[in-house]
Amino acid sequence: MTVDTLKSWLDERLSISSLGYAAQKKEVPLHRQSIWYYFGGMTLFLFVVQVVTGILLLLYYRPSSENAFESVQFIMTEVKFGWLIRSIHSWSANLMILTLFIHMFSVYFMRAYDRPREVTWVSGVVLLLLCICFGFSGYLLPWNEVSFFATKVGTEIAGVVPVVGKTMLRFLRGGDEVTGATLTRFFGFHVAVLPAMATVFITVHVLLVQLHGMHVPARYQQTHRRMKFFPNFFLRDLIGWLVAIGVLAALAAIFPWELGVKADPFVPAPAGIKPEWYFLFMFQTLKYIPAKILMFDGEVIGIMVFMLAAAVLFVIPFINRSPEQHPRRRLIFNVLGGIALLFMAVMTVIGYFA
Amino acid sequence: MSNITAGNTTGTRPDRTVELTSRRRFLDYLLGTSALATLAAIVYPIIRFMAPPHVVEAIQNSVVAAKLSELPPNSAKIFKFGSKPGLLIRTASGELKAFSAVCTHLECIVQYRPDTKQIWCACHNGQYNLNGENIGGPPPRPLAEYPVNKRGDDVVVNRA
Amino acid sequence: MIGKAATSLLFCTGVILLATCSVAAQQKSSCIECHLKLPGELGDPARSIKNDIHLSRGLSCNDCHGGDPTKDDKNAAKDRTKGYLGRPQTVDIPAFCGKCHNDASFMKKFNPALRVDQEKEYATSVHGRLLKTGNTKVATCISCHGVHGIRAVSDALSSVYPSNVAETCSKCHSDAARMAEFKIPTDQYAKYKSSVHAKALYEKQDLSAPTCNDCHGNHGAAPPGITSVANVCGQCHARQAELFQASVHKAAFDNKGLAECITCHSNHAISAPTDQLLGTGQTAVCVSCHKQGEKGFAVAGELRGMIDDLLARIDKSHQILDRAERAGMEVSRPKFELREAIDGVTHARVLIHSSSTAEVDKVVAPAVGITGKTYQAGIDALAELNVRRKGLVVSLFFILFLAVLVYLKIRQIERRQPA
Numbered sequence: 001m002t003v004d005t006l007k008s009w010l011d012e013r014l015s016i017s018s019l020g021y022a023a024q025k026k027e028v029p030l031h032r033q034s035i036w037y038y039f040g041g042m043t044l045f046l047f048v049v050q051v052v053t054g055i056l057l058l059l060y061y062r063p064s065s066e067n068a069f070e071s072v073q074f075i076m077t078e079v080k081f082g083w084l085i086r087s088i089h090s091w092s093a094n095l096m097i098l099t100l101f102i103h104m105f106s107v108y109f110m111r112a113y114d115r116p117r118e119v120t121w122v123s124g125v126v127l128l129l130l131c132i133c134f135g136f137s138g139y140l141l142p143w144n145e146v147s148f149f150a151t152k153v154g155t156e157i158a159g160v161v162p163v164v165g166k167t168m169l170r171f172l173r174g175g176d177e178v179t180g181a182t183l184t185r186f187f188g189f190h191v192a193v194l195p196a197m198a199t200v201f202i203t204v205h206v207l208l209v210q211l212h213g214m215h216v217p218a219r220y221q222q223t224h225r226r227m228k229f230f231p232n233f234f235l236r237d238l239i240g241w242l243v244a245i246g247v248l249a250a251l252a253a254i255f256p257w258e259l260g261v262k263a264d265p266f267v268p269a270p271a272g273i274k275p276e277w278y279f280l281f282m283f284q285t286l287k288y289i290p291a292k293i294l295m296f297d298g299e300v301i302g303i304m305v306f307m308l309a310a311a312v313l314f315v316i317p318f319i320n321r322s323p324e325q326h327p328r329r330r331l332i333f334n335v336l337g338g339i340a341l342l343f344m345a346v347m348t349v350i351g352y353f354a
Numbered sequence: 355m356s357n358i359t360a361g362n363t364t365g366t367r368p369d370r371t372v373e374l375t376s377r378r379r380f381l382d383y384l385l386g387t388s389a390l391a392t393l394a395a396i397v398y399p400i401i402r403f404m405a406p407p408h409v410v411e412a413i414q415n416s417v418v419a420a421k422l423s424e425l426p427p428n429s430a431k432i433f434k435f436g437s438k439p440g441l442l443i444r445t446a447s448g449e450l451k452a453f454s455a456v457c458t459h460l461e462c463i464v465q466y467r468p469d470t471k472q473i474w475c476a477c478h479n480g481q482y483n484l485n486g487e488n489i490g491g492p493p494p495r496p497l498a499e500y501p502v503n504k505r506g507d508d509v510v511v512n513r514a
Numbered sequence: 515m516i517g518k519a520a521t522s523l524l525f526c527t528g529v530i531l532l533a534t535c536s537v538a539a540q541q542k543s544s545c546i547e548c549h550l551k552l553p554g555e556l557g558d559p560a561r562s563i564k565n566d567i568h569l570s571r572g573l574s575c576n577d578c579h580g581g582d583p584t585k586d587d588k589n590a591a592k593d594r595t596k597g598y599l600g601r602p603q604t605v606d607i608p609a610f611c612g613k614c615h616n617d618a619s620f621m622k623k624f625n626p627a628l629r630v631d632q633e634k635e636y637a638t639s640v641h642g643r644l645l646k647t648g649n650t651k652v653a654t655c656i657s658c659h660g661v662h663g664i665r666a667v668s669d670a671l672s673s674v675y676p677s678n679v680a681e682t683c684s685k686c687h688s689d690a691a692r693m694a695e696f697k698i699p700t701d702q703y704a705k706y707k708s709s710v711h712a713k714a715l716y717e718k719q720d721l722s723a724p725t726c727n728d729c730h731g732n733h734g735a736a737p738p739g740i741t742s743v744a745n746v747c748g749q750c751h752a753r754q755a756e757l758f759q760a761s762v763h764k765a766a767f768d769n770k771g772l773a774e775c776i777t778c779h780s781n782h783a784i785s786a787p788t789d790q791l792l793g794t795g796q797t798a799v800c801v802s803c804h805k806q807g808e809k810g811f812a813v814a815g816e817l818r819g820m821i822d823d824l825l826a827r828i829d830k831s832h833q834i835l836d837r838a839e840r841a842g843m844e845v846s847r848p849k850f851e852l853r854e855a856i857d858g859v860t861h862a863r864v865l866i867h868s869s870s871t872a873e874v875d876k877v878v879a880p881a882v883g884i885t886g887k888t889y890q891a892g893i894d895a896l897a898e899l900n901v902r903r904k905g906l907v908v909s910l911f912f913i914l915f916l917a918v919l920v921y922l923k924i925r926q927i928e929r930r931q932p933a
Contacts, residue, residue: 056403077844078407081399083902235924242917245396246910253906256899258840378926385923388916395909437846439853462857477860479753492750494720 065180793818
């Protein structure tokens with residue numbers, strides 16, 4: 001029984017040789033901006049880390065307000081390497097969102113969403129929103145003081161949206177207040193609903209990337225070299241992923257994710273409560289908006305602006321077409337993108353130290 | 355006449371090929387073994403994680419407080435129930451009773467007195483009867499009682 | 515069947531009629547009938563008697579005042595030659611009530627557990643002694659118990675129900691004008707209301723908490739003698755009293771004429787004691803007698819020091835164990851053991867009444883030992899954390915080594931491949 005016999009057996013049934021052929025053909029363009037190509041794969045890798053560590057945590061976690069905190073404490077103290085798995089899960093979540101933002105901004109500035117890749121971009125924005133939801137729902141699960149109040153504030157803000165806000169708030173919270181019902185619901189979102197949706201959209205996104213190949217920025221169209229994906233680029237990806245594992249293990253051991261104190265719905269919120277860093281820029285911005293703008297509630301305006309920005313994100317490929325004919329438009333979009341990036345960075349820093 | 359071609363520094367072609375092959379094989383060997391080691395370093399914690407830990411459940415809803423054989427009648431034992439102390443008493447008639455050992459007055463740890471056959475708190479002379487009811491001294495409330503079951507020689511105390 | 519029902523119905527009706535008759539017979543009281551028609555002071559007794567415990571036990575006006583309640587004619591009913599006593603003088607009130615309440619065989623019919631020596635006790639009290647001298651301003655039976663609407667002591671509306679006693683006493687004792695001739699303070703009620711005993715009685719509804727009569731006696735009401743205060747407080751605070759009486763302070767206090775317990779804790783405005791009461795600081799009571807350089811001063815300082823030290827150690831242990839716990843280490847056992855040390859503090863705070871550092875040390879020393887152990891457990895837990903970090907460095911080494919190897923592999927592959 002040789003490798004060849006095995007191969008032809010599988011090929012007859014699963015048509016793997018065509019897959020192998022396609023894999024051999026896959027190439028990655030090489031140019032000065034190729035480094036950004038790593039970030040999509042890195043995000044996917046970190047997502048896989050989340051799935052694996054998440055499933056492991058599922059073996060011990062209990063999603064009820066009486067047991068959740070204790071079960072996480074149990075994982076941290078009694079389960080062998082529980083501290084490692086849990087800390088990796090928490091850190092990898094943050095790292096994934098970071099690489100996701102880098103990936104998104106690099107695609108934006110390189111205009112990789114241009115035709116024919118508009119659907120890839122849209123599916124990517126959906127994935128961005130899904131990952132934010134993953135982060136928000138997962139954050140509540142340890143049911144500690146910080147996460148309780150972060151969820152309270154976060155869902156409160158959702159409730160401020162006009163017309164649908166109240167319904168959204170009740171839907172998210174499973175009631176009018178943040179209770180054990182919220183926890184169970186968020187758990188359901190986090191381990192079932194969101195993974196299912198993410199699987200669909202990741203499949204679409206990755207398949208489309210295979211279909212269209214990597215986008216090359218206009219200025220390198222003529223001058224770029226090519227590199228085979230298997231094994232060359234893939235091995236490079238692997239180095240990145242190994243370094244990521246190392247970083248995660250280091251973070252888990254040197255900066256273990258704290259458990260804090262168990263949530264108590266009747267205790268007033270501790271001073272200086274703030275959400276996770278990827279929400280910080282919005283949180284801080286809302287703080288700066290005056291209470292009233294003309295006759296409207298300042299907070300509502302702020303939230304509507306952010307929602308508008310998210311909506312705009314979806315349609316960018318459709319409003320920024322053929323920049324060759326509109327060079328000024330390209331400049332505007334670059335500048336706007338730069339401003340957005342700067343704004344988010346500055347607000348995050350301020351929010352962190354405020 | 356030099357035989358130097360790009361990449362060739364010493365010797366004839368076959369030697370160089372052999373050297374490269376052995377170097378390549380060495381690298382492959384190293385790569386293989388360290389890949390395996392790293393994989394093991396990842397899989398090992400995962401396997402250990404999945405194996406049930408020593409203490410099986412997060413919230414201690416029941417605990418083996420003592421062995422029946424080490425608890426003669428008219429004696430008692432303080433045991434650890436989660437993070438709080440409990441008092442397991444075997445009465446003179448052989449009955450098993452368990453209470454929270456935290457005095458309801460100022461949280462000292464109470465004890466069983468075989469001479470008076472009552473539960474006593476040494477701090478301020480609080481007294482409880484064998485139903486846990488506060489019958490003398492400052493304690494304002496009775497001691498919480500826990501159900502007790504026997505499992506062979508093990509005495510198991512439950513939370514509620 | 516119907517016959518049986520009819521018989522039982524007849525029987526029931528008969529019983530009811532009989533009962534009503536007897537009650538009616540009982541209720542034939544010309545005293546009440548007439549006096550009800552009178553206004554003001556003359557009619558009040560008749561109006562308030564319906565709540566009276568004596569009435570509910572089948573006794574009526576004539577049982578105390580004499581006279582004939584069956585006679586409707588005023589003179590016939592209130593015939594002094596036939597035993598009518600009328601309204602007794604203030605000085606005669608104790609004997610008036612004592613007519614029945616001293617009689618054991620009579621009282622047995624109503625409540626066998628009731629004492630029958632109240633009048634005798636009263637005679638020993640300050641009130642009783644002053645009454646004998648003819649002072650009618652003092653309290654007699656009716657001042658505290660009421661006169662015509664007397665309720666049982668166990669009735670929550672009674673003026674001598676535990677939660678009402680202090681208010682009843684203060685009706686006179688807080689009246690500065692009234693108490694002027696007796697030359698005693700009138701701030702006891704106000705002070706008592708601020709005390710921890712009052713808090714227990716009024717806020718926590720603990721009826722076993724002491725009120726005026728629990729320390730002063732109810733019928734034999736008098737302040738306890740200076741040398742016997744510890745006995746009084748010791749009724750509840752047994753351990754502290756026991757320790758005090760065995761200590762050097764007992765003889766010292768008695769000789770100096772200092773009231774036991776009260777000198778440090780006050781008598782009416784007793785507040786919850788804190789560690790601040792002990793030692794040589796500004797708020798400490800010890801320094802009101804002990805001056806610097808004296809042995810007592812040193813001992814006071816030592817006792818306070820021992821407790822403060824133990825508290826500090828417990829706090830230190832708590833902090834390190836909390837830190838370890840937050841970092842994910844399992845420290846429930848040391849935390850559990852720390853409780854015993856906390857017990858030691860509670861115990862020590864009682865034992866200081868012995869004024870003996872040796873006695874206090876008996877509980878403090880083991881507690882300190884425990885805090886040593888728990889602190890060490892915290893250190894160990896944090897050390898274990900460090901072990902994890904070291905373990906990490908090793909695994910990081912392997913991971914990075916692998917990354918380097920992959921890089922070399924890439925180099926190797928690409929050297930062979932044409933660009």
